[in-house]
Amino acid sequence: MKRALIPLFSFCLFVSAKADSLENPLLKKLVEKGVLTEEEAVKIEKSSSEKLKKHATAINQSSPDFPLGKETHPNIRIRAFDKMDMYVKLGIRLQSTFENYKVDYNDPTKNDVNLWDAYLRRMRLEVGVGFSKHVSFTMDIRNDKSNYQDKGEGHFNVGDAYLKIKKPFNSLGSLVNFKFYRGKIDVSRTETVKSAWVVHYDRPHVADEAAQFISHNRRATNAQIYGNWKHIIHYELAFGDAVYSGKFKDATEYKDLKSKGGEIKEQDYFYGGKIFISPPGWEEKKRTETYFGKGKHFEVGVGYWVVPKIKYKDPSNNTYEIDRTLINYELSGHYKGLFIQAEYFDFDGVVKDWTTNEIGKSKGWYITGEYVIPELYYVAPFIRYEKWDRWDGEGDYTLKSTVAGINWYLRGNTTKVGVAYQVDDYGADIGDKKIKRLKFLSQWFF
Numbered sequence: 001m002k003r004a005l006i007p008l009f010s011f012c013l014f015v016s017a018k019a020d021s022l023e024n025p026l027l028k029k030l031v032e033k034g035v036l037t038e039e040e041a042v043k044i045e046k047s048s049s050e051k052l053k054k055h056a057t058a059i060n061q062s063s064p065d066f067p068l069g070k071e072t073h074p075n076i077r078i079r080a081f082d083k084m085d086m087y088v089k090l091g092i093r094l095q096s097t098f099e100n101y102k103v104d105y106n107d108p109t110k111n112d113v114n115l116w117d118a119y120l121r122r123m124r125l126e127v128g129v130g131f132s133k134h135v136s137f138t139m140d141i142r143n144d145k146s147n148y149q150d151k152g153e154g155h156f157n158v159g160d161a162y163l164k165i166k167k168p169f170n171s172l173g174s175l176v177n178f179k180f181y182r183g184k185i186d187v188s189r190t191e192t193v194k195s196a197w198v199v200h201y202d203r204p205h206v207a208d209e210a211a212q213f214i215s216h217n218r219r220a221t222n223a224q225i226y227g228n229w230k231h232i233i234h235y236e237l238a239f240g241d242a243v244y245s246g247k248f249k250d251a252t253e254y255k256d257l258k259s260k261g262g263e264i265k266e267q268d269y270f271y272g273g274k275i276f277i278s279p280p281g282w283e284e285k286k287r288t289e290t291y292f293g294k295g296k297h298f299e300v301g302v303g304y305w306v307v308p309k310i311k312y313k314d315p316s317n318n319t320y321e322i323d324r325t326l327i328n329y330e331l332s333g334h335y336k337g338l339f340i341q342a343e344y345f346d347f348d349g350v351v352k353d354w355t356t357n358e359i360g361k362s363k364g365w366y367i368t369g370e371y372v373i374p375e376l377y378y379v380a381p382f383i384r385y386e387k388w389d390r391w392d393g394e395g396d397y398t399l400k401s402t403v404a405g406i407n408w409y410l411r412g413n414t415t416k417v418g419v420a421y422q423v424d425d426y427g428a429d430i431g432d433k434k435i436k437r438l439k440f441l442s443q444w445f446f
Contacts, residue, residue, distance in 0.1 A: 071412025276301025364388030
């Protein structure tokens with residue numbers, strides 16, 4: 001009788017086993033009544049706990065112990081009982097900003113702005129499925145900057161939506177992998193890092209331009225091959241759909257072609273790639289900006305991306321044809337609590353002003369750093385500086401931006417709060433103004 005009951009009780013207690021020791025009250029009661037021996041009960045509890053870990057896990061056991069506990073994995077993964085390679089992932093990403101937004105014009109005839117604003121910087125539902133050992137699909141539905149200034153509630157749209165084929169050739173290991181459809185291309189390190197893992201929610205202006213310069217939101221439908229050799233050498237090659245007129249901007253007013261009444265008539269696929277390397281012992285195993293005082297890494301890289309032809313109609317109904325090239329250099333490293341990252345961007349194929357259609361170049365860079373202090377409950381001061389010459393030539397087209405703040409990792413990236421102060425200084429030919437932002441930030445990611 002006892003033996004016959006064991007499978008039944010094992011099933012009933014599958015979701016309640018907590019540890020290897022006998023802690024479940026129902027199992028204890030069965031032992032007290034003599035239905036199970038203590039050894040049998042411990043075996044059932046341990047077996048159930050191990051099965052549960054395999055089929056549904058949320059906590060990152062390698063995470064440090066933050067003030068609110070260990071960090072969670074990105075999304076909860078629920079595996080099928082009859083086929084472990086098949087799973088569903090579900091998660092959310094929520095970032096809020098409460099800020100004071102000021103615009104100070106150097107021109108006395110213009111009225112300054114002083115705005116108090118609260119909005120959801122990112123609001124996303126994340127979904128993934130595993131089809132087999134090698135094939136999975138990941139996507140998210142997002143409504144970013146909801147209630148931002150006078151934007152209103154905004155609209156939901158699809159962000160990532162890519163099919164991944166991981167390690168299809170066993171003999172090659174991690175050297176060859178594939179992504180298809182809406183996956184990010186690595187035009188910038190900080191733009192490739194998941195937004196839940198960046199030091200500051202608002203990325204540098206120059207990096208945001210790189211995200212639109214070659215491919216819409218750096219993830220317009222494309223095909224990629226990528227991989228690494230022992231995490232010392234990483235590479236990515238890709239081609240796909242190129243730019244979008246609603247994000248195709250000039251250097252002077254930084255207005256997009258679509259809003260000015262123009263449109264893109266024809267364009268070729270973009271193509272290009274990136275390579276980055278790490279010295280042995282300092283390998284980069286994950287693209288992130290948050291390390292929480294653990295480990296070390298160092299890497300340098302370069303990317304080269306091209307759109308061979310873009311034919312567009314300007315606001316005056318004239319048709320022009322240009323090509324675009326983006327070269328991106330990156331460097332990042334961390335040692336325990338200290339993290340430093342820098343990138344340089346070289347843009348070729350920039351439109352100076354939609355009224356003149358003069359074509360030229362642009363260049364810019366940024367450097368950012370953070371220092372995590374585990375002894376102070378994972379408080380982390382950070383600073384970032386960037387300089388972007390939106391037009392490389394005569395005139396003052398320079399944007400300078402400085403951000404300083406403090407992050408507090410209450411539960412790693414799962415629960416995070418912070419405060420930041422940002423000053424953006426626009427040159428005489430691109431607005432002649434300063435924008436000052438005091439931001440109170442929070443993140444909930446699971």
